[in-house]
Amino acid sequence: MTDQRNLSPDAAQAQEWPRVSAAGFDGFVVRFGDRLSEAANRAALAFRAAIDQAGWSSVAETSTSLVSTYLRFDPLGTDHAVMQEQLQRLLATQDWYAAPHPQGRRLWRVPTVFGTALAPQLDEAAARAGLTAEEAVRQIAATRLRVQTIGFAPGQPYLGELPPAFDIPRQTDLTPEVPEGAVVLAIRQIVLFSVTTPTGWRHIGQTRFRLFRPDAEVPFVLRSGDEVLFEPISSDRYSALAQAGPDGGAVSEALA
Numbered sequence: 001m002t003d004q005r006n007l008s009p010d011a012a013q014a015q016e017w018p019r020v021s022a023a024g025f026d027g028f029v030v031r032f033g034d035r036l037s038e039a040a041n042r043a044a045l046a047f048r049a050a051i052d053q054a055g056w057s058s059v060a061e062t063s064t065s066l067v068s069t070y071l072r073f074d075p076l077g078t079d080h081a082v083m084q085e086q087l088q089r090l091l092a093t094q095d096w097y098a099a100p101h102p103q104g105r106r107l108w109r110v111p112t113v114f115g116t117a118l119a120p121q122l123d124e125a126a127a128r129a130g131l132t133a134e135e136a137v138r139q140i141a142a143t144r145l146r147v148q149t150i151g152f153a154p155g156q157p158y159l160g161e162l163p164p165a166f167d168i169p170r171q172t173d174l175t176p177e178v179p180e181g182a183v184v185l186a187i188r189q190i191v192l193f194s195v196t197t198p199t200g201w202r203h204i205g206q207t208r209f210r211l212f213r214p215d216a217e218v219p220f221v222l223r224s225g226d227e228v229l230f231e232p233i234s235s236d237r238y239s240a241l242a243q244a245g246p247d248g249g250a251v252s253e254a255l256a
Helices: 009-014 040-052 080-091 122-128 133-141 235-243
Strands: 019-022 027-031 059-064 066-073 106-114 147-148 156-158 173-176 182-186 189-192 197-201 202-206 228-234 250-255
Touching: 009 147, 019 080, 027 080, 040 059, 040 066, 040 080, 066 080, 080 156, 080 197, 106 235, 122 133, 122 202, 133 228
Parallel strands: 106 228
Antiparallel strands: 019 027, 027 066, 059 066, 106 202, 106 250, 147 156, 147 228, 156 189, 173 197, 182 189, 182 202
């Protein structure tokens, strides 16, 4: 065993991950870190895909958060010890932090009006990033953002990461309401709201993209691992997209 007293703090911490923990009587959580990073998020997505591909008969459900994979299993079909051993064996098969992205991902291009009365906090967010509004929009629009996880509201993605300049804090007060399709920013992430809701994040853009479609066969449009490009449009173009259906002018393509 490596003597951790001789390791740097970063190296010692790296040896602690991933961790497998029981979650109730029928679940496990596999954690790949204690904070968000590109590598930990990639590992969580890839490990979940590997579990799904393995086709273990006792697995009832899988999901991911920002840096972990959750598995729920049928305790009548197998017990904790057997399931934990299966997870540990799968973890040992490769370096999950360097694993390729899962198959079946899509790249979405989403028409977005930035600023204006529709998204009134663009100037404030840009100033906190040390940028003009035009520079901020240009950098955001040039960044392909990964769906790191789905959460908080039905079908709602957390997207990242933006360049380091956008590591700006949340607001100290809540905005009472932003509409469905709002693009909000904080801590190098963007959340694209699937419902109308209060938020502590700054409202910088607005789309007509409906992410949550409860009556559709697939109610959540985006999936973890998908990527999003926000494409700037004018207010006039945004108004015209009212007739564009639930995609609001968004288009997608398969990613290799």
